Amino acid sequence: MKWKKLGKIFDPTQHKLPNDCTHFAQSPQALVFRDFVRIYFSTRSIDKSNGKYLSHIAFVDMRKNLHDIIRVSEKTVIPLGKLGCFDEHGIFPMNVMRHGDAVYGYTCGWNRRISVSVDTAIGLAISRDDGLTFQRIGDGPVMAASLHEPCLVGDCFVKVIGDVFHMWYIFGKGWKRFSAEAPPDRIYKISHAVSTDGIHWIKEEARQIIANRLGADESQALPTVIEIDSKYHMFFCYRYSSDYRGRENGYRIGYASSTNLTDWVRDDAKAGIDVSEEGWDAEMISYPHVFALDGKTYLAYLGNQVGRHGFGLAELDGKLA
Amino acid sequence: MTAMKWKKLGKIFDPTQHKLPNDCVQFAQSPQTLVFDDFVRIYFSTRSVDKSNGKYLSHIAFADMRKNLRDVIRVSDKTVIPLGGLGCFDEHGIFPMSVMRHGDAVYGYTCGWNRRVSVSVDTAIGLAISRDDGLTFQRIGDGPVMAASLHEPCLVGDGFVKVVGGVFHMWYIFGTGWKKFSPDAAPDRTYKIGHAVSCDGINWTKEEARQIITDRLGADESQALPTVIEIDGRHHMFFCYRQSFDFRKNKGRGYRIGHAYSDDLANWTRDDENPLLDVTAGDWDDEMLCYPHVFECDGKVYLLYNGNEFGRYGFGVAVLEG
Numbered sequence: 001m002k003w004k005k006l007g008k009i010f011d012p013t014q015h016k017l018p019n020d021c022t023h024f025a026q027s028p029q030a031l032v033f034r035d036f037v038r039i040y041f042s043t044r045s046i047d048k049s050n051g052k053y054l055s056h057i058a059f060v061d062m063r064k065n066l067h068d069i070i071r072v073s074e075k076t077v078i079p080l081g082k083l084g085c086f087d088e089h090g091i092f093p094m095n096v097m098r099h100g101d102a103v104y105g106y107t108c109g110w111n112r113r114i115s116v117s118v119d120t121a122i123g124l125a126i127s128r129d130d131g132l133t134f135q136r137i138g139d140g141p142v143m144a145a146s147l148h149e150p151c152l153v154g155d156c157f158v159k160v161i162g163d164v165f166h167m168w169y170i171f172g173k174g175w176k177r178f179s180a181e182a183p184p185d186r187i188y189k190i191s192h193a194v195s196t197d198g199i200h201w202i203k204e205e206a207r208q209i210i211a212n213r214l215g216a217d218e219s220q221a222l223p224t225v226i227e228i229d230s231k232y233h234m235f236f237c238y239r240y241s242s243d244y245r246g247r248e249n250g251y252r253i254g255y256a257s258s259t260n261l262t263d264w265v266r267d268d269a270k271a272g273i274d275v276s277e278e279g280w281d282a283e284m285i286s287y288p289h290v291f292a293l294d295g296k297t298y299l300a301y302l303g304n305q306v307g308r309h310g311f312g313l314a315e316l317d318g319k320l321a
Numbered sequence: 322m323t324a325m326k327w328k329k330l331g332k333i334f335d336p337t338q339h340k341l342p343n344d345c346v347q348f349a350q351s352p353q354t355l356v357f358d359d360f361v362r363i364y365f366s367t368r369s370v371d372k373s374n375g376k377y378l379s380h381i382a383f384a385d386m387r388k389n390l391r392d393v394i395r396v397s398d399k400t401v402i403p404l405g406g407l408g409c410f411d412e413h414g415i416f417p418m419s420v421m422r423h424g425d426a427v428y429g430y431t432c433g434w435n436r437r438v439s440v441s442v443d444t445a446i447g448l449a450i451s452r453d454d455g456l457t458f459q460r461i462g463d464g465p466v467m468a469a470s471l472h473e474p475c476l477v478g479d480g481f482v483k484v485v486g487g488v489f490h491m492w493y494i495f496g497t498g499w500k501k502f503s504p505d506a507a508p509d510r511t512y513k514i515g516h517a518v519s520c521d522g523i524n525w526t527k528e529e530a531r532q533i534i535t536d537r538l539g540a541d542e543s544q545a546l547p548t549v550i551e552i553d554g555r556h557h558m559f560f561c562y563r564q565s566f567d568f569r570k571n572k573g574r575g576y577r578i579g580h581a582y583s584d585d586l587a588n589w590t591r592d593d594e595n596p597l598l599d600v601t602a603g604d605w606d607d608e609m610l611c612y613p614h615v616f617e618c619d620g621k622v623y624l625l626y627n628g629n630e631f632g633r634y635g636f637g638v639a640v641l642e643g
Contacts, residue, residue, distance in 0.1 A: 050438075081474075082474070082498060082499075083439060083440060083498070083499040083500070083501075083508055084437070084439065084440040084443065084474070084475045084476075084496070084498065084499035084508065084510070085474045085475060085498075086469060086474070088439060089438075089439070111437065111438075111439070112437065112438035112439065113408070113435065113436065113437055113438065114374075114413075114435075114436035114437065114438060115407060115408065115412060115413070115435070115436065116407060116408040119408070121469070124471075137471065138471035138472045138474070139471075139472070139474035139498070140469045140470050140471045140472060140473055140474035140475070141469060141470065141471070141474075142470075142471055144468055144469060144470070145410060145445070145464045145465060145468060146464050146465065146466075146468070147448075147461065147462035147463075147464045147465065147466055147523070148462045148463070148464060149464055150405075150406070150408070150409045150410070150462070150463035150464035150465075151408045151409060151464070152408075172408070174406060174407070174408065174409075174463070175406075175407040175408035176407075177407075184407055184408065186408070199471070
């Protein structure tokens with residue numbers, strides 16, 4: 001399989017964004033309508049109290065050619081969490097899924113810590129207005145750190161298969177100082193949970209479902225799963241856990257497949273997409289999101305500087321096998 | 322039935338009079354007992370200072386006392402349980418740890434603390450098990466067994482666990498949120514007492530934000546550290562409660578001991594007056610009373626508790642009469 005790159009399709013610096021956001025359009029996630037596609041992303045404002053970033057959800061509506069922009073959200077899609085809650089300092093990403101007349105938004109909420117930079121957990125917010133705004137079903141998370149997943153539960157992707165909600169997500173293995181003077185870095189892996197209602201989840205509790213390619217210190221993020229010809233295809237991104245900001249150790253897109261939703265075979269050679277020789281995605285590619293539209297399969301993803309200047313798109317050339 | 326009454330026996334342990342492990346010097350908070358044949362091991366949380374930022378770190382230590390609850394036999398000289406790993410829920414302190422015998426083991430339910438940027442702290446409940454009669458405890462995992470959830474968004478802690486009729490019952494506290502009570506004050510938290518059950522002591526089902534003890538001071542009452550004992554077929558819960566802000570220095574707003582009873586473990590009737598434990602003017606506990614722990618020893622019911630300054634200078638005991 002091979003992806004044909006269509007280039008960068010959205011640049012956040014060219015649009016007015018809500019919540020005083022100016023840069024970043026990270027982790028695009030598609031909600032397909034009859035005559036357009038709503039693509040959610042995380043963008044950033046600055047917390048005036050300390051100069052740190054706050055991630056907010058916004059969206060862009062695009063024509064189905066995935067080229068022409070119809071509108072960019074001008075209002076808050078979902079406010080940040082309350083003081084002391086798991087999602088008070090950012091939501092990044094939000095995975096959206098239609099369920100009946102509603103749209104479920106599974107958020108990855110961020111909160112800043114003292115000893116390490118951040119912790120995350122997964123929340124649920126529901127939209128009754130076709131995804132213009134989302135309301136939390138509670139101030140706390142639906143899935144968070146647990147006995148063998150001590151930190152950094154986030155980045156989920158949810159899909160109903162049969163009558164079962166399946167969630168693929170990441171959990172932290174821990175924080176580590178890779179050099180004496182460096183701040184701690186985190187290591188995270190992809191896992192799986194199930195639910196009958198999308199609210200109460202049963203984790204496989206720290207079962208890493210995707211094998212490491214870069215060894216124990218590989219970090220894996222943002223799984224996205226699509227079913228084609230009764231086979232499940234997962235794309236995700238992975239990188240070294242330290243010194244990962246340049247081309248050498250930065251994010252790449254990985255691939256795994258499964259026929260039973262339990263056992264996944266990793267084969268990154270089949271991912272069919274890599275960094276370009278030059279241009280907006282020459283240093284890294286990350287935060288993949290796969291979706292089907294009018295019989296075609298698309299992959300939205302981030303390039304250099306993890307989406308500071310927007311996201312791009314690739315179209316599947318041939319079939320997922 | 323005659324009315325129940327507490328008789329105070331005074332302060333029984335002063336941490337500043339002993340050498341403590343982990344470079345701790347002050348505080349013996351939230352005493353919790355493990356009764357042996359010929360002595361009582363009393364765990365408490367004491368504090369060292371984090372050299373990187375000058376903030377406190379709470380560590381668990383214990384004092385072994387004769388059953389007269391007056392003579393100290395020994396104080397732990399080693400680490401009872403190390404603090405949690407970097408970025409984990411319990412990296413900045415364990416306060417308190419509730420201990421319970423289960424088979425040959427001792428289960429220690431920890432309240433782990435981690436510091437945050439926007440608010441001072443969050444907490445969650447962990448489980449560590451001792452196979453050496455409570456000298457040392459080993460975590461069963463680096464993460465919590467009970468933490469923030471959909472309707473309990475923060476500050477899950479203070480677990481007290483008791484097996485009743487084959488079921489593990491946990492009474493604990495959950496945060497209802499943080500609030501700035503005045504523009505220039507740091508955010509203060511409010512928490513209430515909830516209940517959860519488990520068949521193995523590890524996997525818990527919460528009642529999810531059901532506040533089981535009614536407020537006496539209104540919505541801004543904080544309730545902490547439930548402890549439960551059965552006396553003559555009735556379950557009695559003691560806990561502490563206070564106003565959610567201006568409670569540290571203002572005597573009238575600080576912690577007091579509350580009481581509730583239940584015959585079915587589902588419905589609790591609050592009755593702080595019977596038995597009442599109140600402050601004693603001019604004594605070590607004349608400003609506040611907090612962190613109660615009730616236990617039975619040789620046919621008597623005792624209440625351990627902290628006095629002024631949240632236990633900076635130790636804990637005392639009262640015995641139940643009537």
